[in-house]
Amino acid sequence: MDAIRRALLPTEEAQALFELTEELGREELAPRAAAAEAAAEFPRDVFRLIGRSGLLGLPYDEEYGGGSQPYAVYLQVVEELARHWLAVGLGVSVHTLSCHALAEYGTDKQRKYWLPDMIGGEQLGAYCLSEPEHGSDAANLTTRAAADGDEYVIDGTKAWITHGGQADFYTVLARTGEPGARGISAFLVDSAAAGLSAAEPEHKMGMRSSTTSQMVFEGVRVPAERQIGELGQGFEIAMRALDCGRLGIAACAVGVAQAALDTATAYAKQREQFGKPIIRHEAVGFLLADMAARTEVGRAAYLAAARLRDLGLPFARQAAIAKLHCTDAAMQTTIDAVQVLGGAGYTTDFPVERYLREAKVLQIVEGTNQIQRRVIAKALERG
Amino acid sequence: MKIVVLVKQVPDTAADKRLDPDTLAVDRGAVDGLINEMDEFAVEEALQLVEKHGGEVTVVSMGPDDATDAYKKALQMGADKAVFLSDPALAGSDALATSEALAKVLGTLEYDLVILGSEASDARTSLVPALLAERLGLPQLTFASKVEVDGSAIRVNRLTDYGHDVVEAALPAVVSVVEKINEPRYPSFKGIMAAKKKPVEALDLAGLGLDAGSVGWAGSRSKVLDATVAPPRAKGTIVTDEGNGGSELVGFLASKKFV
Ligand SMILES: Cc1cc2nc3c(=O)[nH]c(=O)nc-3n(C[C@H](O)[C@H](O)[C@H](O)COP(=O)(O)OP(=O)(O)OC[C@H]3O[C@@H](n4cnc5c(N)ncnc54)[C@H](O)[C@@H]3O)c2cc1C
Ligand SMILES: Cc1cc2nc3c(=O)[nH]c(=O)nc-3n(C[C@H](O)[C@H](O)[C@H](O)COP(=O)(O)OP(=O)(O)OC[C@H]3O[C@@H](n4cnc5c(N)ncnc54)[C@H](O)[C@@H]3O)c2cc1C
Numbered sequence: 001m002d003a004i005r006r007a008l009l010p011t012e013e014a015q016a017l018f019e020l021t022e023e024l025g026r027e028e029l030a031p032r033a034a035a036a037e038a039a040a041e042f043p044r045d046v047f048r049l050i051g052r053s054g055l056l057g058l059p060y061d062e063e064y065g066g067g068s069q070p071y072a073v074y075l076q077v078v079e080e081l082a083r084h085w086l087a088v089g090l091g092v093s094v095h096t097l098s099c100h101a102l103a104e105y106g107t108d109k110q111r112k113y114w115l116p117d118m119i120g121g122e123q124l125g126a127y128c129l130s131e132p133e134h135g136s137d138a139a140n141l142t143t144r145a146a147a148d149g150d151e152y153v154i155d156g157t158k159a160w161i162t163h164g165g166q167a168d169f170y171t172v173l174a175r176t177g178e179p180g181a182r183g184i185s186a187f188l189v190d191s192a193a194a195g196l197s198a199a200e201p202e203h204k205m206g207m208r209s210s211t212t213s214q215m216v217f218e219g220v221r222v223p224a225e226r227q228i229g230e231l232g233q234g235f236e237i238a239m240r241a242l243d244c245g246r247l248g249i250a251a252c253a254v255g256v257a258q259a260a261l262d263t264a265t266a267y268a269k270q271r272e273q274f275g276k277p278i279i280r281h282e283a284v285g286f287l288l289a290d291m292a293a294r295t296e297v298g299r300a301a302y303l304a305a306a307r308l309r310d311l312g313l314p315f316a317r318q319a320a321i322a323k324l325h326c327t328d329a330a331m332q333t334t335i336d337a338v339q340v341l342g343g344a345g346y347t348t349d350f351p352v353e354r355y356l357r358e359a360k361v362l363q364i365v366e367g368t369n370q371i372q373r374r375v376i377a378k379a380l381e382r383g
Numbered sequence: 384m385k386i387v388v389l390v391k392q393v394p395d396t397a398a399d400k401r402l403d404p405d406t407l408a409v410d411r412g413a414v415d416g417l418i419n420e421m422d423e424f425a426v427e428e429a430l431q432l433v434e435k436h437g438g439e440v441t442v443v444s445m446g447p448d449d450a451t452d453a454y455k456k457a458l459q460m461g462a463d464k465a466v467f468l469s470d471p472a473l474a475g476s477d478a479l480a481t482s483e484a485l486a487k488v489l490g491t492l493e494y495d496l497v498i499l500g501s502e503a504s505d506a507r508t509s510l511v512p513a514l515l516a517e518r519l520g521l522p523q524l525t526f527a528s529k530v531e532v533d534g535s536a537i538r539v540n541r542l543t544d545y546g547h548d549v550v551e552a553a554l555p556a557v558v559s560v561v562e563k564i565n566e567p568r569y570p571s572f573k574g575i576m577a578a579k580k581k582p583v584e585a586l587d588l589a590g591l592g593l594d595a596g597s598v599g600w601a602g603s604r605s606k607v608l609d610a611t612v613a614p615p616r617a618k619g620t621i622v623t624d625e626g627n628g629g630s631e632l633v634g635f636l637a638s639k640k641f642v
Contacts, residue, residue, distance in 0.1 A: 013579070016459070020572065
């Protein structure tokens with residue numbers, strides 16, 4: 001761990017956690033990432049391993065088996081995982097997102113009953129908001145949850161679900177009332193529930209080892225005690241979870257950008273053209289300088305938002321800014337990394353073409369960057 | 384059963400190491416220190432034995448006063464407590480002097496079994512396990528690739544060039560393990576937090592009742608007289624196959640007296 005990272009980690013405990021993450025990344029993630037990406041193989045065993053190491057419940061309360069870590073620490077762990085393997089870093093972020101509704105809005109009884117298993121390391125979660133016809137405009141989602149005695153019956157199709165078909169539990173947003181944002185409620189659905197099935201995984205341009213698929217709900221019966229928060233509070237619950245999730249995506253983006261920067265820098269120091277290492281050609285050196293500046297500013301941005309959150313202050317605007325900046329920065333940085341490597345960068349002999357494909361998805365998930373700008377503009381207007 | 388595992392902090396094998404020009408010893412301050420990799424297998428084996436038979440694991444480490452990462456890692460993996468021997472007068476100890484100091488530490492502990500890694504990645508002498516067993520007057524079972532404990536007996540597969548020997552002894556005994564033996568666990572975050580609350584006994588020579596003259600530079604019987612940097616590896620020969628590749632290769636091997 002370098003001195004800068006040490007300075008960004010507030011306690012000896014957090015430093016030890018980061019060192020553990022570094023070791024797991026170096027020994028268990030890095031050697032497998034490229035092959036799993038090429039084969040589109042979901043690494044369930046890797047999640048089990050990092051789960052047993054305690055990385056699947058870091059921001060949640062120790063009382064329920066979590067790590068009680070501030071977001072500023074948890075996010076750096078996500079960044080470090082994503083630096084080695086985006087599918088794993090993003091998977092941890094999505095899992096954490098899918099536990100958010102219960103952890104923040106569940107009753108004590110609900111939390112005691114389900115949370116320890118969800119964050120204990122053996123289970124993996126998924127978050128079901130998007131639908132085929134309602135992506136950015138999620139408030140108009142149409143998946144229905146109809147009350148039937150002491151159960152709800154869920155019907156509809158959720159789209160683009162990370163860990164679809166792999167997860168052990170699904171946090172699902174479904175309509176229980178009026179049209180629009182106020183008619184939505186949140187449910188915690190067990191993967192074994194009858195009538196729940198995953199469609200064929202999507203064929204993606206990158207992050208292929210992270211399974212993304214539609215989840216089809218056909219008369220899925222869910223006991224009423226699995227409804228989380230107030231009836232009609234679901235959209236608010238979903239948006240508060242996304243505020244946190246966006247920080248996870250920002251951290252992932254910084255991890256990918258850092259990986260691209262490191263590869264490009266090492267290459268530029270040893271590759272000689274016109275009689276000197278290409279890093280000494282100003283055009284290349286400045287490219288690398290801009291990549292480094294964007295990446296470090298990105299880290300500072302997500303940490304600033306995280307500190308607000310850790311202090312219990314509003315942070316939605318800062319989270320949107322961090323998500324927007326970090327993912328746009330990762331896109332530009334990975335494009336530039338390919339450029340620095342020249343022809344070699346365009347081949348699969350080097351990881352930078354993969355980083356480029358991975359960065360793209362981060363501009364789309366958990367609110368496209370257009371939607372982030374909408375969030376920021378609305379916050380500016382409100383003042 | 385009570386198991387003592389000896390762990391050593393070594394310079395990161397991946398880092399560029401150099402010798403201190405004054406002492407001709409490895410400059411440990413210049414690179415990151417971490418637990419000797421083979422010792423992680425020793426810790427894992429001890430943890431597995433205790434999980435099976437009950438008992439506790441004590442780690443013992445000796446080194447400069449900032450060489451705390453090795454025993455901390457063992458505590459994070461699950462060892463119950465640590466003993467850390469550190470004294471300026473220990474600097475420069477060779478294998479003989481080291482075994483003297485460690486034997487003395489073991490004299491203060493209760494144990495049924497002592498486990499070590501077969502070698503440390505810095506000096507790679509593989510001497511300490513045998514020296515220690517000799518000093519303690521205990522049976523030594525070295526290069527173990529499998530360990531079984533049955534009551535007061537221990538049986539190990541001892542790795543050899545041609546396979547393995549099965550070696551048995553009565554407890555207490557000293558065992559050194561090889562990397563084949565198991566797959567060391569990663570610490571968990573909970574293990575890391577718990578480790579900070581585990582007891583660590585700090586010892587120095589005075590506390591141990593050991594004379595400074597019998598360890599360190601003074602007590603070591605091997606001396607490094609001179610050291611030179613290894614010459615860079617000579618360039619390999621590339622044979623381009625233009626129909627006669629086979630005979631070229633045989634000619635090369637013959638010139639080196641391999642065939
Ligand atoms: C790999 C992957 C994993 C995902 N994982 C999950 C998951 O786990 N759970 C989940 O619920 N969802 C998930 N999603 C869905 C993701 O959140 C949506 O793709 C995203 O919200 C955009 O929705 P859409 O794809 O329907 O695009 P659309 O909403 O159709 O948007 C298309 C384009 O129009 C733009 N646009 C839309 N509305 C506006 C507007 N008002 N102003 C300006 N521009 C606008 C968008 O920015 C975009 O460029 C995932 C997506 C992917 C690709
Ligand atoms: C798909 C593909 C097809 C190709 N087809 C052909 C072909 O048919 N025939 C053929 O001959 N070649 C071909 N090429 C090679 C191509 O022309 C080279 O990749 C290109 O010239 C760059 O050379 P390089 O890859 O060695 O990168 P390098 O020259 O090593 O450049 C690496 C980086 O350093 C920068 N750089 C280098 N020198 C300077 C400088 N003085 N000042 C500022 N920046 C500098 C470059 O802009 C680049 O960003 C092909 C390449 C690809 C990827």
